[in-house]
Amino acid sequence: MWPGFAIPGVVWLCLLFLVPFYAIFAVAMGRIDPILSRPIPEWNPFYWDPTVFGDVIGDVFGGQLGVIALRTIAYVFVASAICVAVGYPVAYFVSRKAGRWRWFWLLLILAPFWINYLMRMMSWVNLLSPDGQVNQLMSLFGVESLPNWLSGHSFVVVLGLVYGYIPFFIIPLFAALDRIDDATLEASRDLGASSAQTFWRVTWPLSRNGVLGGLVIIMLPMFGDYYTPNLLSGSPRTRMLGNIIDQFINQTTSQGAVGAALTIVLMVFVAGLMVYYLLTINRATEEARS
Amino acid sequence: MRNQWGKPRGLVLLTALYVLWSLIPVAIAVRFSFNDGRSRSTWQGFSTRWYVGDPAEASSVLYDPSLRFALNQSLKLAMLTMLVATPIGVALAIGLARWRGRGSKSSNFLMLFPLVTPEIVMGVALFLVFDNLYDFVTFGTMAQFLGHVTFSISFVVIIVRGRLFAIGRDYEEAAMDLGASPSEAMRRVLLPLLTPALIASLAIVFALSIDDFVISQFLVGGADSVTIPVRLYSGARLAPPPSLNALATVLMVITIGAIVVAGLGVKYLGRRFGGGEDSALETVGRLEI
Numbered sequence: 001m002w003p004g005f006a007i008p009g010v011v012w013l014c015l016l017f018l019v020p021f022y023a024i025f026a027v028a029m030g031r032i033d034p035i036l037s038r039p040i041p042e043w044n045p046f047y048w049d050p051t052v053f054g055d056v057i058g059d060v061f062g063g064q065l066g067v068i069a070l071r072t073i074a075y076v077f078v079a080s081a082i083c084v085a086v087g088y089p090v091a092y093f094v095s096r097k098a099g100r101w102r103w104f105w106l107l108l109i110l111a112p113f114w115i116n117y118l119m120r121m122m123s124w125v126n127l128l129s130p131d132g133q134v135n136q137l138m139s140l141f142g143v144e145s146l147p148n149w150l151s152g153h154s155f156v157v158v159l160g161l162v163y164g165y166i167p168f169f170i171i172p173l174f175a176a177l178d179r180i181d182d183a184t185l186e187a188s189r190d191l192g193a194s195s196a197q198t199f200w201r202v203t204w205p206l207s208r209n210g211v212l213g214g215l216v217i218i219m220l221p222m223f224g225d226y227y228t229p230n231l232l233s234g235s236p237r238t239r240m241l242g243n244i245i246d247q248f249i250n251q252t253t254s255q256g257a258v259g260a261a262l263t264i265v266l267m268v269f270v271a272g273l274m275v276y277y278l279l280t281i282n283r284a285t286e287e288a289r290s
Numbered sequence: 291m292r293n294q295w296g297k298p299r300g301l302v303l304l305t306a307l308y309v310l311w312s313l314i315p316v317a318i319a320v321r322f323s324f325n326d327g328r329s330r331s332t333w334q335g336f337s338t339r340w341y342v343g344d345p346a347e348a349s350s351v352l353y354d355p356s357l358r359f360a361l362n363q364s365l366k367l368a369m370l371t372m373l374v375a376t377p378i379g380v381a382l383a384i385g386l387a388r389w390r391g392r393g394s395k396s397s398n399f400l401m402l403f404p405l406v407t408p409e410i411v412m413g414v415a416l417f418l419v420f421d422n423l424y425d426f427v428t429f430g431t432m433a434q435f436l437g438h439v440t441f442s443i444s445f446v447v448i449i450v451r452g453r454l455f456a457i458g459r460d461y462e463e464a465a466m467d468l469g470a471s472p473s474e475a476m477r478r479v480l481l482p483l484l485t486p487a488l489i490a491s492l493a494i495v496f497a498l499s500i501d502d503f504v505i506s507q508f509l510v511g512g513a514d515s516v517t518i519p520v521r522l523y524s525g526a527r528l529a530p531p532p533s534l535n536a537l538a539t540v541l542m543v544i545t546i547g548a549i550v551v552a553g554l555g556v557k558y559l560g561r562r563f564g565g566g567e568d569s570a571l572e573t574v575g576r577l578e579i
Contacts, residue, residue, distance in 0.1 A: 001472065003393070006385025009378045009443055010397050016440045017404055019423070020415035027418050041422045061372055090308045093301040108309045114545050116501050118522040123315035125526045126322070126535075132331050133318065167312070224410035227503065231526055242410055249414055250508065252455040256418060263414045264381070270408060276400070277406040281448075288455045289387075 028053050039256040041203070052259035056261040069265070072240040076222045080163035080215055083169045086162070088211065091170045092203075095177040109174070112167040121231045124160060125150065128232070154233030160232040161222055169214035176210020177203075209280075216277045223270050230259070241266050320542070323535035330532055339573070340536040357433050359514060360521040361540060367431065367517065368500040371438040378448025380488065382481075386447065405444045412500045413508030415499060420509070430511025437505040442498055446491040452485035486559045493552030497545050500554045 026041035029048035033040050042048055059065040094105040112120065127133045128149035135146045148154050180203060188198040226242030241262065246257030267274075319330075323341070327334030337343070342352045343457045351357045386398055404412065416437045427433050461483065465475040503519035510520060525534045532534045 001389065002385050002389035005381045006389060006394075006397055009382030009385070009447070011401065012378060012405070012440070012443065016416070016419075016436055017412075018400065020419035023419040023423060024415050027422065039422070041418070046393070058509045064527050086304075086308060090305045091302055093298060097298045098305075105305065105309075108313070109305075112316075113313050114497070114549055115542050116503075116519055116522070116538065116545065118503055118519040118526070119319065119542060121318055122526040122534070123319035126319055126330050127315055129331070129529070136331060142363070144492055163312070164317075179525050210503060220406070220408050224408040224504075226410070227523055231523065234527065244376075245410060245414060247418055254423070259414060260418060263411055266408070267411060268351075274406045278402055281402055281405065282398070285448075285451065288452060 024260045052257045053261045082162045083166045087169045091173040152233045152237040157238045158231045160228045165218040170217045172214045173210040310515045323539045342534040349452045359516045364518040368496045371499040372496045375439045375442035379443045382448035392512040409504035413504045418509045430515035433509035442495045450487045488556035493548045519542045
């Protein structure tokens with residue numbers, strides 16, 4: 001009887017998740033129709049043609065794509081580091097030190113969570129546009145040559161990534177910090193540790209999984225992001241891997257195979273993160289079940 | 291007792307600055323949706339013209355066809371997705387929680403996979419499969435609907451399964467000891483106990499769908515299947531009038547409304563059907579990207 005309940009969902013996910021997933025490989029390893037110049041997927045792995053995929057890999061190691069891949073990694077790592085540096089103290093304060101006003105602070109840090117990502121990015125486009133509030137403020141202070149913030153500055157894109165994803169880092173970390181039993185920290189103090197020692201030897205190790213979980217949650221979508229650099233810069237100088245995929249899939253119809261091959265490259269990038277996240281959720285449910 | 295080891299002034303300051311930085315840009319965007327002029331940076335007085343004004347110029351959310359269609363499309367997709375993904379997900383959660391035989395482990399992994407797959411990968415995958423294999427699926431509402439349900443199912447499973455584990459099997463077994471058939475036990479005991487998780491699932495799926503950008507954009511068909519986030523994306527860099535801010539504000543109000551309704555529903559029904567308040571919203575808080 002129980003498998004019967006699972007059947008509709010399992011069939012749905014097979015047809016609309018597994019098969020599409022396989023289609024990425026079938027298209028990447030397929031051929032190109034010589035007349036219509038659109039990709040012909042090859043569903044049988046025995047006939048896979050690695051030409052397009054090989055070209056893409058070659059370009060990643062030593063070509064233009066390599067530069068973009070390195071830039072993607074750099075953006076994601078710098079943005080993630082800033083998220084930890086800013087997000088950890090915020091989550092720590094709200095979960096452990098906010099006292100009576102805890103619910104209020106919690107509400108404030110949860111708010112961006114439910115405001116659409118594109119709306120939050122649009123707000124920054126607004127502020128940073130040539131006649132926007134940031135430049136208005138700068139001219140108030142007498143700055144003569146007002147910069148165009150939205151024309152290909154790496155730091156604007158990285159700050160945009162931080163702004164976009166930091167709430168998703170703070171919330172799981174908050175949950176992890178919140179689970180630490182006060183008694184553990186009191187025990188540490190009673191045994192003579194200073195508050196700094198208590199933090200570094202008790203709180204920090206106990207929250208490390210929260211930091212890792214939060215990092216995985218923000219790094220996965222950041223690696224595939226294309227809308228943030230497009231909105232906040234739009235210049236080839238700040239293109240990430242996601243932008244190239246978006247370009248080959250959404251903006252041209254004939255380059256599907258290249259887009260699919262690039263998607264596989266992206267998946268190789270994030271495979272470790274995906275596995276870690278998968279095992280974490282699986283372990284959490286196994287614990288809840290028993 | 292929390293704050294017994296000295297006042298963390300630095301932490302308060304940092305948190306306050308973070309909150310201001312995270313909310314002020316949005317607050318400014320909302321403010322300028324009420325501007326009585328075309329500028330999004332110079333305040334010219336309060337007005338609701340970008341929401342409901344100017345039928346002749348078609349410049350408000352209500353009268354500009356491209357904005358109103360986006361609102362319609364977003365609402366339509368979110369409703370459809372909510373009504374289809376929730377039952378499938380609830381059934382899958384019950385099945386996976388109880389089923390121990392061959393295939394249960396791999397079905398469980400299959401369910402978790404969409405949660406950890408970056409959206410762009412899922413977008414590319416669905417685009418390619420609809421383009422090359424499922425030719426009967428047209429891009430636009432139909433493709434977007436299939437995509438939204440696909441990424442929503444796993445969230446429903448996670449929410450409902452948490453509640454299932456908390457309930458345990460005792461109530462059902464008690465009902466069957468008292469003479470109920472398995473299907474009666476399910477209908478009259480288990481499903482009422484699941485109501486809070488059901489409400490939470492409906493609202494979360496609604497919010498996930500209406501907030502989605504990547505899948506909607508990859509599977510867009512034409513001007514008539516542009517959703518609000520896709521419209522915000524395509525309009526943001528083109529020096530748009532404040533009506534775009536108004537559209538974004540409407541989306542924000544709808545999303546927050548759905549979450550508030552879910553929170554109240556979970557709180558009220560959790561009490562009424564026993565078992566305390568559910569951690570469903572927290573669960574999703576930890577998972578949502």
